[in-house]
Amino acid sequence: MKKKIFNSQNFLNQLLPLSVFLICAIFLFASYSEATSLNLTPQTPDIFSSFIYTNFDGDIFTAQGFALELDDNGVGPAEPIVGGMFDLMAQFFNGTFMGGYININGQVPTLGLDTTGVLLTGNLTGVGFPTGGSDPIEFTFDVTHSDAENLFGGYGASGGIILSFSGLQGDFLIPFQNAGDGVADTFTLSSPVPEPATISMLLLGITGLAYTGIRKKS
Secondary structure, eight states: OOOOOOOOOHHHOOOOOOOHHHHHHHHHHBBBBBOOOOOOOOOEEEEEEEEEEEOOOSSSSEEEEEEEEESSSSSSSSSSSSEEEEEEEEEETTTTEEEEEEEEEEBBBBTTBBBSEEEEEEEEEEEEOOOOSSEEEEEEEEESSSSTTTTTTTOOOOOEEEEEEEOOOOOSSSSSEESOEEEEEEEEEEEEEOOOOHHHHHHHHHHHHHHHHHHHHH
């Protein structure tokens, strides 16, 4: 009777499709709107906004209010923002976050931030909130071109937003709104928060490298 020899290449040929399937499943589950809190901590520079009205119609979430102060270094009082407006939009599909933007207009003459009136802009990259669907809603974003971009780390740097009193009740499947009493901190992040897509791609890359390495050895 012939002894069956273990073939590592055949084993990996069977394992790789399963690994890809599991990684994709993890990504889809992690990107669903029942995300846990991102546990962001406000840092300086920090823009404080208030009197924010929110609305979620089942697909589009908007938050609009007034940007009031900019704390550039955490020392002394924050600088007032002249004509400050806070505008955030996030898109969802069946409860899954699809992207969006943050746009804060205004000028801070005392810091020399009065060139265009577009104080800080960015592309939203992630969302999180506590289990059970309560406040606060947290967003991460990448800084884009604006007057305060260098203060916030430059183009492409990571930022965070903590929005409280949003009116969220459960998840981003149920429409909701508030009474204009929302408040938000918009701040820089010293290190980016890993996103589900990034984690999945890293795992997929590691799986591929392992497969290639063993295949070469065999």
